Amino acid sequence: MAIKYANRMERMKASEIREILKLTLQPDMISFAGGLPAPELFPVEEMKKVAVEVLEESGEKALQYSTTEGFLPLREKIAQRMNKFNINAKAEDILITSGSQQGLDFTGKIFLNPGDVVICESPSYLGAINAFKAYECKFAEVPTDDEGMIMEDLEKILEKTPRARLIYVIPDFQNPTGKTWSIERRKKLLEIASKYDLPIIEDNPYGELRFEGEIPPSVKAFDTEGRVVFLGTFSKTFCPGLRLGWVCASKELLEKYIFVKQSADLQTSTIAQIELNKFLELYDLDKHVEEIKKTYRKRRDLMLNTMKDNFPKKVKFTYPEGGLFTWVELPDGIDAKELMKKAIEKKVAFVPGGSFFPNGGHENAFRMNYSNMPEDKIVEGVKRLAEVLKEELGK
Amino acid sequence: MAIKYANRMERMKASEIREILKLTLQPDMISFAGGLPAPELFPVEEMKKVAVEVLEESGEKALQYSTTEGFLPLREKIAQRMNKFNINAKAEDILITSGSQQGLDFTGKIFLNPGDVVICESPSYLGAINAFKAYECKFAEVPTDDEGMIMEDLEKILEKTPRARLIYVIPDFQNPTGKTWSIERRKKLLEIASKYDLPIIEDNPYGELRFEGEIPPSVKAFDTEGRVVFLGTFSKTFCPGLRLGWVCASKELLEKYIFVKQSADLQTSTIAQIELNKFLELYDLDKHVEEIKKTYRKRRDLMLNTMKDNFPKKVKFTYPEGGLFTWVELPDGIDAKELMKKAIEKKVAFVPGGSFFPNGGHENAFRMNYSNMPEDKIVEGVKRLAEVLKEELGK
Incomplete structure (x- = not known):
């Protein structure tokens, strides 16, 4: 049998990383690899009450088909919550998706022909890269610093990239670096996107999980032309198991996402x-988010302090003000994939950084998650990792 | 702003039908349009118990991320249930999807390059046509009779269609016609698919809802080469609101669906x-399906008898042995879309048939659903429709 597949399937192979990550499922593994929330904070008791009330009040409706756009009272509540990001949205601007990963897939489907170019931060989110790859695009990676994408580099790249079709960014606690864009860069991004008439996809799964300071206005907050598509999710503020995310966009753009959702x-x-929706009526999600932040802040501090005390001095890492990740940079020539194999032997795991660079290179970095492991394991895991690093790099 | 969209978006416009169907949401409308199950049969009480038990026993796990392939105990149970269709499957042959519509979307993504040809029944399921269209394919429609696709026509079409890439069929209670394929045709289909080395996508959402006789072996039951992808769903036997379907396929093919699911x-x-999974442990789904069948059988009989007694004699319709739909054929030259407007005025709705023909034409037919409306509304709705038909066609 020699069934023919679509060309895109050549790019969708089992990733080396995915195979390594399977090893992290061993029960005695200390894993800093995934982007999993802390399950002990999930509102399990509250959800019992919610589930019973929903089935009692509107069981038949809850188990039936419903509209593609989503449940109107929930869309209304999400629109209101967009205020947190200085976005003035209405229910009709919101499409409910099966997690924000689905918003990424739809983005590729809506904007990309084979050979088109996605402009993204270097590094960028692995899951977005894979979602876009399925539409046979290319990537142009824009260098970043502590304030976000470097705008001069973005302009230079756009000048020589006529097939650029969208700009994908994660301005708040970026995945994988944990960095947050300055307000100036956000405004400048819009200016440049407007000049080149490109849509901006603003992926914001972590913005609410800010441990210090105020949530900055989103890129979409400055969007007067309706060119920013904001992707949100309840996976990090509520729980991922229900698969609830959303797209917030102007009428013209949201309509495309709705068509695509319908057929998908x-x-x-x-x-x-x-x-x-019932949970949001009965409970205070913001208060719940405060609990999550308290726990994650503690874990971040513990991880970063343990890293500071134990990692060799040549190893650099970011100090995120929120979100789930810190990004670790190793001296040139060190391959984090090789390091990972040694770490796995010591029962500790991370995600090697190479996968976050769609055009390859940059193997000397890795991503660490601090939300999922309890405090004692964070300390123990970082210490084990420090041993691996010291063996490779010396002190 | 003149943002560029992918070429595929030109084919994904708001359908005329979808606009008409919005009218069917009026509360006093008798709608035979959708493919909705009877909500009064949903196991609401059972689901209350299930929801509470799941959250008590494994709340943290249930609210957390899990694997792309799906929950193993559920995959095992689905594999077992495939016996109903004479398929000998194992858990590893099953991928859980968000409804079987998602299986259709993935099929397009896996097999279709722009310009490739999908071979399908004429007419075929609207939702599948739209899912495939998003991958910029063409369609070759194969004529059907009461035993399924006409195999001589299939061969003739395949001979002259070098870009044929997959054969999509709904052999049990076809959507929209309600017809079921003979066993001979199923075997012959495999033989021809093997000759042309094409995958077969067997979409089977209704097979278990058989009111008379035995469930015939599926096409996949005769598949010795692993070329049949079977799409199943719990939307019609359990409830659609949870969005649970599955793909059953051989290792090589299922792997592709898993990659695509991961990025989607x-x-x-x-x-x-x-x-x-808990529901299947605590309750007898087969017994529940018997209840559904009893109700739908009654509704089918009522609808068909009322149609027989009241529709003009020139109007023909199918006698399905199960499933949700009957297919009504009007004399040439009558446009069901125009008829629909008049029906809507009388507060009764159906789906005009044209949309089920991807290459157009055949406007003189429509699809009627008998699962969703209670008995009194079936009688009243069919009578109103008969009036519209008599006004157009005479007695």
Whole structure:
């Protein structure tokens, strides 16, 4: 049998990383690899009450098909929550998706022909890179510093990239670096996108998990032309198991996402939407987010302090003000994939950095997650990792 | 602003039908348009118990991320249930999807380059046509009779269609016609697919809802080469609101679906999967399906008898042995879209047939659903429709 596949399938192979990550599922592994929230903070008791009330009040409706756009009262509540990011949205600007990963897939489907170019931060989110790759695009990586994408580099790249079709950014606690863009860069990005008439995809899964200071206005907050598509999710502020995310965009753009959603999976789970809506009615999600932040802040501090005390001095890492990740940079020539194999032997895991660079290179970095492991394991895991690093690099 | 979209978006416009269907949401409308199950049969009480038990026993797990492939105990149970269709499957042959619509979307993504040809029944399922269209394919429609696709026509079409890439069929209670393929045709289809080395996508959402006789072996039951992809769903036997479907395929093919799922939405809802698994442990789904069949059989009989007694004699329709739909054929020259407007005025709705023919034409037919409306509304709705038909066609 020699069935023919679409050309895109050549790019969708089992990743080396995915195979390594399977090893992290061993029960005695200390894993800083995934982007998993702390499950002990999930509102399990509250969800019991929610589930029963939803089934009692509107069981038939909750188990039936519903609209592609999503459950209207939930869309209304999400629109209101967009105020946190200085966005003035209405229910009609919101499409409910099956997690924000689906918003990334739809973005590729809507904007990309084979050979088109996605402009992204260097490094950028692995899951977005894979979602876009399925539409046979190329990537132009824009260098970043502590304030976000470097705008001069963005302009230079756009000048010589006529097939640029969208700019994908994660301005708040970027995945994988944990860095946050300055307000000036956000405004400048819009200016440049306007000049080249490109849509901006602003992916913001972590923005609410800010441990210090105020949430800055989103890129979309400065969007007067309706060119920014904002992707949000409840996976980090509530729980990922229900698969609830959203797209917030202007009418013209959102319409495209709705068409694509219709043919992709008809709609997001009715009962999950009605349950989340009920949760938002009965409980204070913001208060819940405060609890999450308290825990993650503690874990971040513990991880960074343990790293500072134990990692060799040549190893650099970021100090994120929120979110889930810190990004570790090794001296040139050190391959984090090789390091990973040794770390796995010591039962500690991270994600090697190479996968976050769509055009390859930069193997001398890795991503560490601090949200999922309890405090004692964070200390123990970082110490084990420090041993591996010292063996490779000396002190 | 003149943002560029992917070429595929030119084919994904708001359908005329979708606009008409919005009218069917009026509360006093008798709608035979959708493919909705009867909500009064949903196991609401059982789901209350299930939801509470799942959250008590494994709340943290149910609300967390999980694997792309799906919850293993559920995959095992689905594999077992495939016996109903004479398929001998193992858990590893099953991928859980967000409804079977997602399986259709993935099929397009896996097999279709722009300009490739999908071979399908004429007419075929609207949602599949739209899912495939997003991958810029063409369609070759194969004529059908009461035993399924006409195999001589299929061969003739394949001979002159070098870019044929997959054969899409709904052999049990076809959507929209309600017809079921003979066993001979199923075997012959495999023989021809083997000769041309094409994958077969067997979409089977209704097969278990058989009111008379035995479930015939599926096409996949005769598949010795692993070329049949079977798409299943719990939307019609359990409830659609949880969005739970599956793909059953050989290792090589299923692997592709898993890659595509990973980048499309990471995974299907963890809690929905664990809940369904719990439901299958606590309750007898087959017994529940018997209840559904009893109700739908009654409704089918009522609809068909009322049609027989009241529709003009020139109007023909199918006698499905199960599933949700009957297919009504009008004399040449009558446009069901025009008829629909008049029906809507009388507060009764159906889906005009043209949309089920990807290459157009055949406007003189429409699809009627008998699962969703209660008995009194079926009688009243069919009578109103008969009036519209008599006004157009005479008695």
